[in-house]
Amino acid sequence: MKALVALILLVQLPVHKAVPAAPPAPLGCDDPESEAAAEVAVSYINGHSHHGYKFALNRIENIRVLPQGLNNDIIFLELDLLETTCHILSPTPLANCTVRSFTQHAVEGDCDVKLQKLDGKLSVLASKCHSHADSREDVLQLCPDCPLLASWNDTEVLTTVTAALNDHNSKTADAYLRLLEIGRANIQYEPAHIVYVEFAVAATNCSAAEAGDNVEACQLLPDDQSNFGFCTATKVVRPSQDLRVDCQLYGHQVPTPDSQDTSAGLVPSVVQGFINHNLKLSHNNPVASESSSSEFPTSMLSAKSVAKRAVAAVAQHDKVPHPVGFVPPPPPCPGKIRHFKI
Numbered sequence: 001m002k003a004l005v006a007l008i009l010l011v012q013l014p015v016h017k018a019v020p021a022a023p024p025a026p027l028g029c030d031d032p033e034s035e036a037a038a039e040v041a042v043s044y045i046n047g048h049s050h051h052g053y054k055f056a057l058n059r060i061e062n063i064r065v066l067p068q069g070l071n072n073d074i075i076f077l078e079l080d081l082l083e084t085t086c087h088i089l090s091p092t093p094l095a096n097c098t099v100r101s102f103t104q105h106a107v108e109g110d111c112d113v114k115l116q117k118l119d120g121k122l123s124v125l126a127s128k129c130h131s132h133a134d135s136r137e138d139v140l141q142l143c144p145d146c147p148l149l150a151s152w153n154d155t156e157v158l159t160t161v162t163a164a165l166n167d168h169n170s171k172t173a174d175a176y177l178r179l180l181e182i183g184r185a186n187i188q189y190e191p192a193h194i195v196y197v198e199f200a201v202a203a204t205n206c207s208a209a210e211a212g213d214n215v216e217a218c219q220l221l222p223d224d225q226s227n228f229g230f231c232t233a234t235k236v237v238r239p240s241q242d243l244r245v246d247c248q249l250y251g252h253q254v255p256t257p258d259s260q261d262t263s264a265g266l267v268p269s270v271v272q273g274f275i276n277h278n279l280k281l282s283h284n285n286p287v288a289s290e291s292s293s294s295e296f297p298t299s300m301l302s303a304k305s306v307a308k309r310a311v312a313a314v315a316q317h318d319k320v321p322h323p324v325g326f327v328p329p330p331p332p333c334p335g336k337i338r339h340f341k342i
């Protein structure tokens with residue numbers, strides 16, 4: 001062991017001579033400072049998304065800090081996110097939103113975010129994201145009967161959404177609801193044939209009875225009264241036909257100054273051929289990634305710091321006896337996975 005330490009130190013020595021002013025150790029992905037930056041970034045991403053669901057942090061992939069001067073840093077973050085069950089228009093705070101489970105066919109988001117930390121205050125300068133569903137093979141391998149995501153223009157999906165909305169509107173005494181967008185749709189074939197859909201809705205200025213007379217005249221409520229909501233529906237096709245619908249209106253939401261008006265980007269639509277909302281539509285700023293390739297040129301830096309920490313660990317190991325099961329410190333990046341890996 002002593003010989004190994006000496007060897008590592010020998011290898012390290014010339015490096016240290018060649019670099020007189022060693023830069024401060026880079027931030028680790030699980031450091032509290034990195035987590036604080038990620039929290040600001042995720043809140044910004046959700047606040048500026050116009051479609052689909054809120055995303056939650058799964059892992060900090062990488063972080064890089066470029067000092068600009070006293071108390072002024074530029075921070076580049078690479079984040080892995082996972083879709084939650086809260087629609088982007090839902091007033092539920094992200095902390096209370098459940099991450100969509102693997103068995104419901106999870107959707108992952110990848111984001112590059114550029115932040116500035118000025119006198120301790122973090123702000124987002126740019127964000128660039130895209131999101132994609134887990135592969136069908138991945139889901140089926142662990143769960144052969146799981147309902148996979150289906151395309152929004154799938155005939156069965158469209159008929160289920162239409163039937164669900166009609167069902168709700170035919171039973172309610174409240175406002176007649178119109179479809180804003182399909183959030184997701186899953187279809188299961190075995191052991192039963194079941195179609196699951198989720199969609200965002202908005203209240204119109206009509207009651208259901210008034211809509212029956214002339215649906216065309218029913219308009220979405222103006223911005224200062226807007227009332228959005230969300231419906232989930234389950235249609236059993238086989239063994240026996242059944243339809244369950246649940247719609248919740250959020251009530252009028254006064255937009256917070258920090259979040260853009262999310263409703264503005266939501267136009268009633270069925271986008272052809274997609275199975276998930278892509279964060280790219282709301283976050284596509286190349287400035288957010290440090291280089292055009294979006295690769296962090298930190299391999300040298302972090303490799304160095306890993307080596308440094310390893311030497312420290314070995315040196316430490318020689319000095320004090322460790323309890324059985326001593327685990328060496330984790331590499332600084334990527335950070336821990338909070339939910340599951342896809």
Ligand SMILES: *[C@@H]1O[C@H](CO)[C@@H](O)[C@H](O)[C@H]1NC(C)=O
Binds near residue numbers: 093095096
């Ligand atoms: C969010 O969760 C907290 C803690 O569990 C709870 O106190 C709070 O009422 C919840 N808020 C909403 C809007 O669900």
Ligand SMILES: *[C@@H]1O[C@H](CO)[C@@H](O)[C@H](O)[C@H]1NC(C)=O
Binds near residue numbers: 207210217218
């Ligand atoms: C809803 O608004 C439209 C447009 O302003 C109007 O023409 C229509 O009469 C309204 N319907 C009801 C039931 O108030």
Ligand SMILES: *[C@@H]1O[C@H](CO)[C@@H](O)[C@H](O)[C@H]1NC(C)=O
Binds near residue numbers: 151153154155272273
């Ligand atoms: C769904 O949209 C895609 C892309 O536009 C198209 O190729 C496909 O035929 C459509 N499917 C149905 C069932 O309409």
